[in-house]
Amino acid sequence: MPGTIRRIPLGCAFLIVSFLIVLAGCAGVPGGNGKTVSSKQVMDIEVPEEEKKVVSVYKFEDRSIGTSKFKPWQTGIPDMIMQSLSAIPYFKVMSRQYIQDQVLAEQQFQFLGHTDEKSAVELGKLLNADYIITGAFSVFQDTLQVNARCISVESGEIVGQAQAHGELGNFYGLQNRVAVQITENMNLFVSEDAEEMLAERTDTTVIEASLANYEGEEKMEEIAVLEKKGEKEKVEEVKEEAKKDFERALDYDKDYEKAKRNLSKLALAIPMTL
Numbered sequence: 001m002p003g004t005i006r007r008i009p010l011g012c013a014f015l016i017v018s019f020l021i022v023l024a025g026c027a028g029v030p031g032g033n034g035k036t037v038s039s040k041q042v043m044d045i046e047v048p049e050e051e052k053k054v055v056s057v058y059k060f061e062d063r064s065i066g067t068s069k070f071k072p073w074q075t076g077i078p079d080m081i082m083q084s085l086s087a088i089p090y091f092k093v094m095s096r097q098y099i100q101d102q103v104l105a106e107q108q109f110q111f112l113g114h115t116d117e118k119s120a121v122e123l124g125k126l127l128n129a130d131y132i133i134t135g136a137f138s139v140f141q142d143t144l145q146v147n148a149r150c151i152s153v154e155s156g157e158i159v160g161q162a163q164a165h166g167e168l169g170n171f172y173g174l175q176n177r178v179a180v181q182i183t184e185n186m187n188l189f190v191s192e193d194a195e196e197m198l199a200e201r202t203d204t205t206v207i208e209a210s211l212a213n214y215e216g217e218e219k220m221e222e223i224a225v226l227e228k229k230g231e232k233e234k235v236e237e238v239k240e241e242a243k244k245d246f247e248r249a250l251d252y253d254k255d256y257e258k259a260k261r262n263l264s265k266l267a268l269a270i271p272m273t274l
Contacts, residue, residue: 034095034097034098035094035095035098036086036092036093036094036095036098037082037083037085037086037093037094037095038086039083039084039086039087040087041087041088041089042087042088042193042194042197042198043088043089043190043191043193043194045089046089047089047090049092052089052090052091052092053090053091053092053130053131053186054091054092054094054128054129054130054131055085055091055092055093055094055129055130055131055132055133056093056094056099056123056124056127056129056131056132056133057078057079057081057082057085057093057094057132057133058078058099058120058123058132058133058134059074059075059078059112059113060073060074060077060078060134060135060136060137060146060148061074061135061136061137062074062136062137062138063136063137063138064137064138064139064140065138065140067139069139069211070137070139070211071215072210072211072212072213072214072215072217072218073137073171073210073211073214074218075096075214075217075218075221076210076211076213076214076217077135077137077146077171077175078133078135079096079214079217080171080172080175080203081133081148081175081178081179081182082095082096083201083203084175084176084179084180084198084201085179085182085183087197087198087201088179088183088188088190088194090183090186090188091183094127094129098127099123099127100112100221100224102126102127103123103126104224104225104228106126107228108123108126112221112225117134117149117151117156118156120132120134120151121151121153121156124151124153125153129153130152130153130154131150131151131152131153131159132150132151132153133148133149133150133151133182134148134149134151135147135148135149135162135178139168142167142168142169143165143166143167143168144165144166144167144168144170144171144174145163145164145165146162146163146164146165146174146175146178147161147162147163148161148162148163148178148181148182149161149162150162150182150185150186159185159186160181160182160185160186161181161185162177162178162179162181162182162185163178163181164177164178164181168207169205169207171207171210172201172202172203172204172205173199176195176198176199176201179198180195180198203256203257203258204249204253204255204256204258204259206252206253206256208252209249209250209252209253209256209259210249212245212246212248212249212252212259213245213246213249213256213258213259213262215245216242216243216244216245216246216249216259216262216266217242217262219238219239219241219242219245220242220262220265220266222238223235223238223239223242226238239266242262242266243263243266246259246262246263246266247263250263
């Protein structure tokens, strides 16, 4: 009837809001295809697209002794480094989603885990990357150490190494140092102002929130593999576990936008039964 107000079911409304949030989170991705990571630039210089270095960052190894608490940062620390490198205008950084999609398309599931340097170079060739970044981190008491290697896909040689060590609570700052060192190892200039701007960038400063979020992200990667293999029942089980991880991240830090976006993406993946 004209003028009649139709109520939208609560679950449907949540999915609509989630969709809008995800769209907002995807804004600004070059070409809109999700191939590269998009971040606000920290240096006001113009670098022609064809001169930018195409970089792919892989999972880091957790070498912490006596604890598995920080295992989610196997994905988390590389992800943070990707975000920082993408803010430096010399690079085009391949997104984790693009890497995952390419690996699944080729059914090279082993590449989603830790890769040795030889395998990393093979994956770099598959992705048409110029450089790949691999590494490791370790937590001891209240300190974090991050080590990274930048490898040329063409030659297979290490073109630079980076290391950062400091207080565990400064985890975001430490990965920024690694990103800057990697850049400088390529004989590329990073201004002091740019370093300061990078230092001001952070998704969250709460360790537990970051770990919970990346625990959920690792489950989302597992879901993609399970879907590729057609294991539908297991998919639903892992989705519920991932949902709890993202909710836990938001319990620790209610303003953690990355966890909010991940929770929304997960909601959109649930079939609508309304």
